[in-house]
Amino acid sequence: MSSNQWLATGNFFTTYKQEQRTFFTSLDRSVFSLFLALLFIWPMVFPLSNQYMLVIDSTLIAIVAVMGLNLVTGFAGLISIGHAAFVGVGAYTVASLCRTLGDSHVVLTHFWPVIILLGGLVGAVFGAVVGLPALRLKHLYLAIATLSFQMIFEWTINFMTFFNQGQTISVGRVFWVTGKVMRKEHYQFWYYATLIVIILSGFGIRNLMKTRYGRCLIAVRDNDRAADAMGMHPGFTKVYAFALSGFMAGVAGALHAYLYRGVGFESFTLHHSISYLAMAIVGGLGTLNGSFWGPVAIQFLELQVERFAGFAGDFLPSSMNLATALRPLTFGLVIVLFLMFEPRGIANWWRIVKSYTKKWPFRY
Amino acid sequence: MSYFFQIVVSGIVVGSIYALAALGLVLVYKSSRVANFAHGQLIAAGAFIAYALTVWAKVPIFFSFLISMGVTFFLAMSVEKIFLRRLIGEPIISVIMVTIGLASILDGLIYLTPFGSENFSFPAFLPRTSLSYGGVSISWTQLVGVVVTMVLIGGFSWFFKKSTVGISMRAVSDDQFAAMSVGISVQTVFGLAWATAGLSAAAAGCIIGNITGLNFDTLHAFGIVVFPVVILGGLDSILGAVVAGIIMGLIQQFASGYLDGNWGLNGTGEVMPYVILLIILLFKPHGLFGIHEIERV
Numbered sequence: 217m218s219s220n221q222w223l224a225t226g227n228f229f230t231t232y233k234q235e236q237r238t239f240f241t242s243l244d245r246s247v248f249s250l251f252l253a254l255l256f257i258w259p260m261v262f263p264l265s266n267q268y269m270l271v272i273d274s275t276l277i278a279i280v281a282v283m284g285l286n287l288v289t290g291f292a293g294l295i296s297i298g299h300a301a302f303v304g305v306g307a308y309t310v311a312s313l314c315r316t317l318g319d320s321h322v323v324l325t326h327f328w329p330v331i332i333l334l335g336g337l338v339g340a341v342f343g344a345v346v347g348l349p350a351l352r353l354k355h356l357y358l359a360i361a362t363l364s365f366q367m368i369f370e371w372t373i374n375f376m377t378f379f380n381q382g383q384t385i386s387v388g389r390v391f392w393v394t395g396k397v398m399r400k401e402h403y404q405f406w407y408y409a410t411l412i413v414i415i416l417s418g419f420g421i422r423n424l425m426k427t428r429y430g431r432c433l434i435a436v437r438d439n440d441r442a443a444d445a446m447g448m449h450p451g452f453t454k455v456y457a458f459a460l461s462g463f464m465a466g467v468a469g470a471l472h473a474y475l476y477r478g479v480g481f482e483s484f485t486l487h488h489s490i491s492y493l494a495m496a497i498v499g500g501l502g503t504l505n506g507s508f509w510g511p512v513a514i515q516f517l518e519l520q521v522e523r524f525a526g527f528a529g530d531f532l533p534s535s536m537n538l539a540t541a542l543r544p545l546t547f548g549l550v551i552v553l554f555l556m557f558e559p560r561g562i563a564n565w566w567r568i569v570k571s572y573t574k575k576w577p578f579r580y
Numbered sequence: 581m582s583y584f585f586q587i588v589v590s591g592i593v594v595g596s597i598y599a600l601a602a603l604g605l606v607l608v609y610k611s612s613r614v615a616n617f618a619h620g621q622l623i624a625a626g627a628f629i630a631y632a633l634t635v636w637a638k639v640p641i642f643f644s645f646l647i648s649m650g651v652t653f654f655l656a657m658s659v660e661k662i663f664l665r666r667l668i669g670e671p672i673i674s675v676i677m678v679t680i681g682l683a684s685i686l687d688g689l690i691y692l693t694p695f696g697s698e699n700f701s702f703p704a705f706l707p708r709t710s711l712s713y714g715g716v717s718i719s720w721t722q723l724v725g726v727v728v729t730m731v732l733i734g735g736f737s738w739f740f741k742k743s744t745v746g747i748s749m750r751a752v753s754d755d756q757f758a759a760m761s762v763g764i765s766v767q768t769v770f771g772l773a774w775a776t777a778g779l780s781a782a783a784a785g786c787i788i789g790n791i792t793g794l795n796f797d798t799l800h801a802f803g804i805v806v807f808p809v810v811i812l813g814g815l816d817s818i819l820g821a822v823v824a825g826i827i828m829g830l831i832q833q834f835a836s837g838y839l840d841g842n843w844g845l846n847g848t849g850e851v852m853p854y855v856i857l858l859i860i861l862l863f864k865p866h867g868l869f870g871i872h873e874i875e876r877v
Binding site for chain 2: 289293295297348349352353355356357359360361363364365367368371372374375486490493494497501537538540541542543544545546547548549550551552555556559
């Protein structure tokens with residue numbers, strides 16, 4: 217094809233290597249690196265108070281979890297109503313180490329990256345075990361299997377004394393090369409840690425979708441009989457998908473444990489599973505950047521709802537708890553409206569905006 | 581030995597409530613292949629409407645039960661019309677997610693009322709004493725609850741077997757295109773399926789409310805715990821729902837009667853249905869009476 221890229225219309229790849237590149241143009245790459253640099257620099261330029269930093273950190277952790285959910289629900293097309301339980305498995309891996317070793321044992325404070333990975337691995341094991349019914353089941357049955365895992369998880373945490381019966385299990389402060397991470401820099405520190413996790417797993421997932429296994433996932437989602445006929449094993453592909461999503465969830469859970477410096481049962485309930493699903497749907501199922509948009513949008517919405525509830529609560533009798541009512545209400549509305557009117561999520565808006573700016577002033 | 585029979589009796593009481601709650605889920609699944617995750621909220625709505633009518637509007641209690649069944653009938657029908665009709669033909673994942681979203685919306689609406697946070701109980705209209713025989717006792721409320729449940733289930737199975745509407749519902753569940761070609765309005769059938777599900781949910785809600793008291797958490801938890809029941813019974817079988825409901829009730833009561841307190845276990849009754857659910861899904865996913873339509877791809 218044309219050697220002059222300005223003459224070509226569309227994408228012309230002459231080698232496989234070209235097609236497998238992460239960035240197609242150098243402009244892409246530089247814009248992306250600039251964006252990443254911004255993400256790293258802004259907390260130093262505009263230091264936020266701990267309260268706001270905590271919100272941002274928990275959004276980032278939700279992004280990690282939703283990336284995992286998007287793998288299983290978006291790319292492989294299997295509904296998981298137990299994602300919060302997988303996040304909880306990661307968090308309780310850290311918590312059980314705290315219970316056995318003591319909450320500021322050197323393993324937990326100095327080797328925390330290893331512990332986070334360990335949380336991910338335990339999550340992956342649980343994901344694979346819960347995904348086992350996927351060898352035989354589809355759709356609704358699988359959704360119910362994950363739901364039952366969620367319920368069993370909640371029961372196990374609530375009734376076992378080892379897990380403090382759902383009460384908070386504290387996790388010690390970690391050490392970095394500069395010494396113990398104290399209260400002042402705690403939230404900034406975990407901002408960077410989570411950001412790095414997100415970047416690594418983002419590239420990981422993006423590349424995964426270019427491998428044999430990633431294409432298997434999409435083939436199985438689109439038509440599992442055809443995928444079977446083409447020599448893939450749909451059952452095992454689904455179990456792998458569950459394991460991978462469990463891994464991401466476990467990492468998110470371990471990060472959650474370290475960020476909040478404690479693990480409590482109330483962060484991993486069915487309600488949270490549903491809000492992870494809401495995030496994935498609002499962001500756009502089956503897209504990588506949807507995993508970023510969704511948590512940000514839902515977190516923003518939640519903040520607005522809380523502000524509105526605080527504002528409107530002044531005019532209403534104090535017995536009415538407006539925030540607890542409005543949160544599920546807006547959640548449900550957002551899920552239903554997106555599914556009815558924009559099933560491809562915010563990622564689709566992003567795509568439209570991008571193609572508009574790229575082609576401006578032309579229509580197409 | 582009377583301990584054993586007491587557990588059997590309470591298992592049957594709990595189980596028949598499960599059966600009634602599961603009935604609505606089966607009705608919707610049977611005709612439209614939608615698993616309704618908002619069923620627990622419908623149950624709660626039915627119970628609360630009945631309570632509001634009896635206590636706040638001073639309607640006689642039996643009429644308020646009937647009116648609340650009527651209200652949820654139309655509530656469920658309009659839910660189907662507004663939200664689910666647009667999704668016919670969409671992938672199953674979006675349909676399931678819409679019902680989850682609906683559950684969340686109804687949750688929010690109920691939290692706006694005083695019912696979201698406080699406990700209520702129906703005014704007593706049956707004798708407070710309980711019947712006992714040989715050390716086994718059952719309260720009047722429970723007994724009437726079981727009888728009403730059995731009557732309702734019998735009525736629903738008659739409705740499906742004999743009435744024209746019921747037969748057209750079965751026809752739609754069997755083959756939508758064939759049903760359309762013989763002149764059945766599939767849309768009406770979907771609406772009616774939801775409406776009858778709403779009606780049975782309100783009935784279940786009133787019975788549960790009379791037996792256990794009105795608490796939103798326990799009432800909407802029924803919407804989740806019916807899933808083990810319907811899976812065990814087979815998703816599209818009314819008989820399965822009844823049998824599985826009673827089996828599940830017995831299992832639950834036996835678990836909490838014999839396992840709790842031993843080996844440091846506690847609250848096993850809550851978790852047993854889900855453990856059984858996972859086992860069934862692994863080995864016999866179509867349940868006891870369900871149609872064998874699981875493909876092994």
